[in-house]
Amino acid sequence: MTIKKILVLHTGGTISMHEDQDGDVETGLENPLTGVKTTLPNVDLTVESIFNLPSEHIGPVHMLQLQRRILDAEDNFDGVVITHGTDTLEETSFFLDSTLSVDFPIVMTGAMRSSNELGSDGIYNYQSALRVAVNDGSRNRGVLVVMNDEIHAARFVTKTHTTNVATFGSPISGTMGLLTKRQVIYFYNLPHRHVLPITDVQKTIPVLKAYAGMDGQLLELLAASHIDGLVIEALGAGNLSREAATGVLYLLSRHIPVVIVSRSFNGVAEPVYDYLGGGVQLERDGAIFATSINGQKARLKLLIGLNNQLSDNDLYDYLHQL
Ligand code: ASP
Numbered sequence: 641m642t643i644k645k646i647l648v649l650h651t652g653g654t655i656s657m658h659e660d661q662d663g664d665v666e667t668g669l670e671n672p673l674t675g676v677k678t679t680l681p682n683v684d685l686t687v688e689s690i691f692n693l694p695s696e697h698i699g700p701v702h703m704l705q706l707q708r709r710i711l712d713a714e715d716n717f718d719g720v721v722i723t724h725g726t727d728t729l730e731e732t733s734f735f736l737d738s739t740l741s742v743d744f745p746i747v748m749t750g751a752m753r754s755s756n757e758l759g760s761d762g763i764y765n766y767q768s769a770l771r772v773a774v775n776d777g778s779r780n781r782g783v784l785v786v787m788n789d790e791i792h793a794a795r796f797v798t799k800t801h802t803t804n805v806a807t808f809g810s811p812i813s814g815t816m817g818l819l820t821k822r823q824v825i826y827f828y829n830l831p832h833r834h835v836l837p838i839t840d841v842q843k844t845i846p847v848l849k850a851y852a853g854m855d856g857q858l859l860e861l862l863a864a865s866h867i868d869g870l871v872i873e874a875l876g877a878g879n880l881s882r883e884a885a886t887g888v889l890y891l892l893s894r895h896i897p898v899v900i901v902s903r904s905f906n907g908v909a910e911p912v913y914d915y916l917g918g919g920v921q922l923e924r925d926g927a928i929f930a931t932s933i934n935g936q937k938a939r940l941k942l943l944i945g946l947n948n949q950l951s952d953n954d955l956y957d958y959l960h961q962l
Contacts, residue, residue: 644718644774645684649709650674651702651732652693653725655751655762665754667692672755673723676763678770685770686717695725695732695750700841700943703735707838710740719745719773723766726750726799726807729785733794734937737783738944741835745778748794749786752805761788761805768819775824782833784816791817793830795962798934800905811906812932831962836948843868843943847935849903850874850884859887869897869942873935878902878909878919885917885925892926897946899928899959901938908932930959 650656656671671689678685690709691702710720724732733748740746749769751762769786772778783794787808796810810816817826844867848858852875862870870891874880878900880888888898900922902909909929911919923929930938938959945958 641682643682643684645686645716646770646773647710647713647717647720648685648687648770649706649720649722650687650689651691651695651698651706651722651724653695653723653727653729653750654754655723655725655749655765656692657694657754658756659754665757667694673762673766676766678767680767680770680774683770683774693725695728698725698728698732700735700940703732704838704841706732707736707739710736710742710746714742714744717744719747719778721766721769721773722746722748723762723769724748724750726752726787728936730794730798730808731936731940733783733785733797734933735940735944737794737833738941739835739838740783743780745773745775745781746783747773747778747786748783752803752807759805771819772817772824777824777826781816781826782830786819789819790815791819791824791826795830795833795937796932812908834958834961836944836958838944838947840947841943843946845869845871845939845942845946847871847873847939849935850880852881854881854884856883856885856887856890859884860890863891863894863896867896868946869899871899871901871930871935871938871942873903874900874909874919874922876902876904877907877912878922878929879913880917880922882916885922888922888927889925897928897942897951897955898926899930899938899942901930901933901935903935928956928959931962
């Protein structure tokens, strides 16, 4: 039996927390996961607590640190498992997926119930992530998210529920795979992944959600505050009120890239309507439609694109491609 060398990187989150006497969940001095042994026979684990942070405290600087640690590990390990808070797990997984072209499995997991809560899902999800990481079928699939017996692709996964253990879903693509008691099963392969390097994450890119009656004032204020780009979660297939569309024009006239995604939970944003505020006119004016990703992921993709000095058509193509 081949022994697989797996690097485990704990970063914190509920999976590493516990409940106190009042039922409040907090981070302890010691991560309860560090003492957990795997029941898998063919694994040699190297365990590092790279951070011990709630995932709301994790940002692109931490993601870059994780990315570098994984690049360093490439020649010495057969896979990586990362435990992480679920609130921003989809962002860290997307960042790593978009910037790492390693072919070994990178599997992220977390928990919705902390270590001493009834029905705690942490150790179970951790063991599941290890099972996926040692599985040969998990190679060359980009970053995977494993929770609640399901395997999701970083590109499509999102947190769908505030508290349910079945919180992660891939509304556009569907679940990529399953864990049963004996097997790791994949249902499909992903379309080609476009990976770009990243060296610097210092850019100001806010995300705005559109709403009925949105005016353009906020957009003009943002233009004056020296942002590097803006992501708008637009209405439906990617439309805005007339006033917001005028604000977008103003941003574009100041050479600030504006990326359009949808505030709808499911589906792909694309230009359909040809009137002021409609997607066709927004695109004609220079706004970029990002395909199949939500606002938080589009923000990271724009950050990566700008870090690679992409502009105009190149930036459009990068954000628009799946
Ligand atoms: N607030 C927690 C975090 O993201 C939630 C979790 O881990 O499930 O760190």
